[in-house]
Amino acid sequence: MEYERCYIYTPPETDERAPKRRRINKANSQAQLQERIQIYRETWFHQQERIQATLEEADRVTLEKIINFVSASAQTDYAEPVSIPTGLVIAGPSIASHGPFFERLGRKIKDETNSAYFLLNSGDSSNLKTFLKNLIKKAMSRVDADDEDDLGRIGSSSRNGPKLLDFDLGHLQEWHARSRADRIVVAIQDSEAFDANLLVEIIELFYSWLDRLPFVLLFGIATSAESFEDRLTGKAPRYLQGQKFNVTQSDEIIEKLFSATIASTDVSLRIGPNLSRRILERQKDHVQNVQDFSDSLKYAYMSHFYANYPSLFLKQDITFKDLPPDVFEATRNLPSFRRRVEDMLDSGRAQEVRKLLDSDQYLFENIVEHVQSGQEVLSALSTAGMVIVRVRQALQMSAQVPLSSIWIRAASGEMMGSPLLRETMLSIKKAPSDRLAQLLSSLEDLEGIDFPVDLKAYRKDLDELNKDNTTSTPLRSQHDVRNDNLRTTVVAQKVLLSKHKAALSERDKAYSELVGHFHDELDTYFTTAFIDPRALFLSEILMYDLKSPHTEVFQPKPRFAIERALASPHDYLGCDCCGDADGGRDADAALSATQPATAIIYRLYLESGSLINVSDLWSAFNALAGEEEDAESKTMALFQRAIAELKYLGLLKPSKKKIDHAAKVMWKGL
């Protein structure tokens, strides 16, 4: 075939079956997929709306400040402009969310002030010329959206005479004369990625045009305003005058998003504690990125509905007729169903169990009922989480615990008996009356939520007690430490410390009773609310908590995958010849000639230092993999291909230090 430049490779056909084959399941895994996708869409739609609303709310204050700044900067007379009004927008290190932020900002600026807004980033601005071209293009396309071929040639007059070059700010001037915008806001999204000299050039140029064009500059900054200023050289800082705006920190936004989505009280599908913890930890440790958070949520929702047949039951107003019998079979296989059956058998309800197993209709009714009640239990759990947060806030407890961590603990069933809960309950007991009043009103604000404690009654009683309180000091409960006196007595040369309750006034006693009652009632409430949700019947339908596809999709390990494949190829090849001889335990250590050449070289590579003598490597390889004397050229070919492959993978590169050596570039396990 050597004379052909290229050819079609047809592998020799063999009758042998592939060594490993997937089991083909006859059951249709795609059953009712369309319906499930539909339920997914509806459920996710609500979540997405919440996410959007939360994001907008989080940015609102900053956006308003920036808009006020922009509208205040209108230059009424162009006589002698002193400096360009400049906003430094400290947007934080979560670079991926800068784009959406600046887009929202732009929309708002255009809506609420009479300004033009142009967003530019480093990608389309490698030098001053392209920067200006892009700026002008953005301005022109705004007006001449309909006649595109006119782009760059302005007005009929210039068609015959000299025309402006396409990076001449004169275009912007003509455009501005027509559009009559009060100011031209130019936002530079990623100021760090801009070359410092380019920034200076832009600033100087804009300043020079400031008597004709009312520029306002906005710089997106990931680090800090100071480091931005330090990069500007020469007179550039003199030409800018402005303010700094802090965008909400992304961990705060993530916390808000968590409360609005995962820990919210009315969602039909919940993300379980393990997955939630994973998502949050990733945000804290690796990326701070709102988009990523909502993506992982979305992916979890998709995984649940796409891959879980019984998720059909989350459909609203579901009827028995719509359902194929398979779905009941699937439900009967759920672990929580089995648990339930066993429990029922233990309590001697064999008759019902029989019915559950035999009658689809009966099972259906049962499922509908339990899905409904399970939802209620879960939303009660979320409410209880919120109550704890409110209590801790109102009592001004020192350790700030965010809702996310409380919710995760509650959802993994760890809340009952936890130190956190005990501490919270204790401080309720100790709360003086003013704090209690705050607590009551803060709980009353929890609107539209099923909360069994009758707050109004307590409020009334408290008011009653307070009515004849003439002093300004609040009422104290008997557990309040301030009511304890320490008394020191010396008895037989030993100091005795003894606590004595200070005498409580009548009203304080009455108050203590009130608080005690409140405490007990809350305690019962928490005990009923904080159940372990994973023990719920049908929890597999109500809650998605699988780690597996999430980690593979959002946290892949590319380097590890390559290293592992090279180090133990037999795991992937599934052949009998390599490694597995002695039970596979020590397979990692065995180095045999049957392995692919690249894997062999890789093993030798791992054993060598940072400079590898290629000739030594060859002798080692030849000793291992070489067959007979005369086959050396074949072995050499294998060797060279293996080296080339390692080089291609970026593990090896030629060294400048020694001509016959290669440099090791990557170490295993990093």
Add this chain to the structure above:
Amino acid sequence: MLPDEILTQLDKQYPCREFQIQQLASLYFSNLPSPPLLIAHGLTATGKTSIIKSLLALSTIPHTIINLQECITGRHLLERTVSSVLDALDEYNDERIDRRPYSRTENLSVLANHLQKILEGHKKFVLVFDGIDKQREAPYTFLPGLARFSELIPALSLILITTLPISLELRKPGTPHLPFPPYSRSSLLTILSQNPPKIFLTQPSEEQYPDYTPDLAAEDDAWLWGRFLGAVYDSLSKHTGRDLVSFRNTSLRLWRDFVAPVVDGTFGTRDFSRLMVNRRHIFQGEEAVLDRIISSQNAENESAQTHSTAIIKKKRDVGMQHDLPYYSKYLLISAYLASYNPSRTDSTYFMKHTDRRKNKRKVNTNAGATKSKHRRIARHLLTPSPFPLDRVLAIFRGLIDGPVPQLADIYTQIATLTSMRLLVRVGGVGGDALEAGARWRVNFGWEWVRGLGRGVGIEVGEYLVGGVDV
């Protein structure tokens, strides 16, 4: 306006430039032919642009001024020149010249051609090129070419404004120069004392001080401002920014702070010497001579609202205002150590199985011993040296207790830190940003990384070879 009236007005507007104004007027206002080429040169803020601009605007000579800083390329300059000259003539004669022949100006000789045609039949046209030394991509024939324009176009008078005299580049001897020397102390004071700012932003109430009339206030303003300018010049501007604009900015920045005791009534308006003693600290700091985007007044307003920041405001943090992800902090610390430690010491410092403390002390004492022989500069004061990526990752794993999975997220963070310019790739730009062979450098300083380390409970100095004495 008559030439004499123009002169008096200009002299009033721009004091201490009588000579230059006189010269310009005599060169351009008379009926005699104007010089074909004039170089006006002087350092920044010596009034070149403003005086020439005002003078021409008040005269009846057709003219146009091209700011070379606004010309992005050489071609841009040529095109702009032609259209500005056309615009100026259109306006001057109130008619439209047919522009069709001038649609392209590719090079200097085409420009000469165009100008020749456009100015045919005109008596005089002044063309000003401002900021010759700011020209981007100037072709080297540009200046000598311009100098010879007058031979082709008799009506054209060129004025070139530059910061330095450029007769050599012109290759044309005998060109007249008009110097704009930097202002002396007394000139600066004269110019700036023309518009004194107010002491009292709101006039003191009439009932309380019935005799303090606005006239009286203006007199006080001028008196105190004049003295104050002298003090600012002698203490700050003499040593830092001596030009008019820097001096003016510095003075204005200090003014409100300076007169604060007068406004609140501690001192009278004429208690200059006591004011000086009371406010001497403002002449000692560097804040006033630095150009900052966020003025200190703004910053104060802001910190008044959130007083928690007021305490930490003093200490400028050059690093981050937002919190970085946990592992990003470790990556940055590792990168710093990789930049400042020699790689051969890595195994002593970061190998998991060696006892860190013991080895560290040994290295430290070694460093101390050599220090006494010949003085060494502390490592963290030197420039960072480049390192390969795997070294950072290795140090990273050495610093962190417990295993960190080899997630792609780690690489994402490195890429993010690179686009934030906290890490910088050395050498070859382009290609794969995370290519294993690439070398990197850190782009932040010791102070910041120390703070970063303390945030995650690492004393970075302990890991730095040679230690740091703080």
